[in-house]
């Protein structure tokens with residue numbers, strides 16, 4: 001059985017707190033590893049090491065940082081299958097999906113190689129007689145990343161690559177449920193020539209998170225996880241004077257207009273609702289049908305497909321869905337399904353009885369499909385984060401758009417239609433951060449940025465893209481004069497002429 005460590009200053013350190021957490025293979029239910037849960041003093045050691053690495057790293061030329069990120073990117077590509085296997089074994093998502101999720105992280109590493117261009121400042125020549133004015137983007141210092149279980153490669157890469165490329169040093173606290181991949185990322189950074197101490201990983205739980213949130217040497221915190229913890233992290237970090245971006249949960253609606261190609265809609269819903277067993281913050285969990293005819297047809301089309309989902313152990317090829325991440329999470333999803341039934345929604349397909357022969361101890365659930373889900377039901381208002389698709393029926397476009405706009409979450413949404421004007425109005429007016437038009441999972445590419453609205457994100461900056469350069473740097477402006485003659489005294493506020 002594997003014993004995970006912390007990765008501090010380019011070396012593995014066994015945990016000394018005496019506390020550990022078990023890591024399981026969700027496909028079999030067998031314990032595969034133990035991960036140490038850091039004490040406050042172990043986290044403080046990592047912060048001290050990262051702080052000591054900061055002066056040299058931030059003074060490293062931007063071209064040299066870019067070269068290291070380029071080597072790191074190349075190594076990530078080379079190790080993509082190995083990283084995907086780690087993701088698949090500890091998270092449970094099927095291997096092709098795990099490969100894709102690693103790629104989406106590598107794309108941010110690739111984007112960060114352009115840091116010489118991205119981190120350029122501004123310069124104004126001769127703003128007054130002989131005075132030049134310029135602005136620089138300086139790194140912040142030691143920054144923390146705190147990540148969820150569902151993307152153990154992609155989200156650590158979102159944070160660490162942009163933080164390091166801009167000259168910061170990092171303490172990453174990944175999810176204790178699947179810590180194998182994040183650890184490997186930090187090792188590969190060192191293998192790529194990244195200096196020891198720039199990318200550190202401490203494994204842990206609330207104790208580690210709270211230490212990061214309270215330590216004055218941590219200048220910024222990037223968090224992704226559930227909304228209650230995101231809000232707690234945001235409030236605590238900002239109260240302690242830190243910059244913070246904290247992404248939370250989601251409930252993503254797909255609005256389906258009567259003119260949409262329903263075959264495409266059904267295909268999109270299958271992938272977006274059940275891919276990764278619904279454990280994606282950009283999963284479509286609600287299909288909003290405009291008109292009963294659309295709903296009736298979709299129920300008919302989806303029912304046999306949900307019943308026939310290809311489910312198996314995560315390393316098998318050509319599957320549609322693997323297990324859920326933990327036994328506890330599966331139980332929580334099952335509770336939400338029961339809640340939906342109790343609240344009066346129609347459970348058309350019930351995935352709770354699914355058993356995978358030969359893997360009876362795995363954390364499997366079949367796909368579930370609800371019809372006639374209504375606003376106000378708790379199972380609709382809250383995030384389920386499992387393989388459950390809820391269909392709702394409305395009579396108008398406006399009514400459908402209002403559902404997405406009024407929901408507490410506002411991460412992603414999509415509209416399926418052939419009507420360009422309706423699609424444009426939806427993209428323009430819906431109160432959600434990321435919108436897809438005939439695209440079910442609108443995760444922006446690395447050169448844009450990722451972030452939801454409302455209870456799906458706290459803070460002002462999105463993840464990756466130019467937004468991340470702004471998040472991980474502070475602006476310094478310099479007003480400069482090299483006079484050829486003596487400077488005269490001036491007692492009024494400088495007004496540059």
Ligand code: NAD
Nearest residue numbers: 147148149174175205206209225226229247248249250281
């Ligand atoms: P989580 O909130 O339970 O955990 C996230 C991180 O916070 C982990 O590192 C965990 O160790 C830590 N943590 C957990 N409880 C804590 C506490 N009480 N105090 C301090 N730290 C704590 O989330 P999860 O279950 O790992 O991930 C799933 C959630 O993440 C879902 O809600 C999903 O929607 C969300 N998510 C959001 C996005 C996004 O960009 N909006 C992306 C991926 C996942």
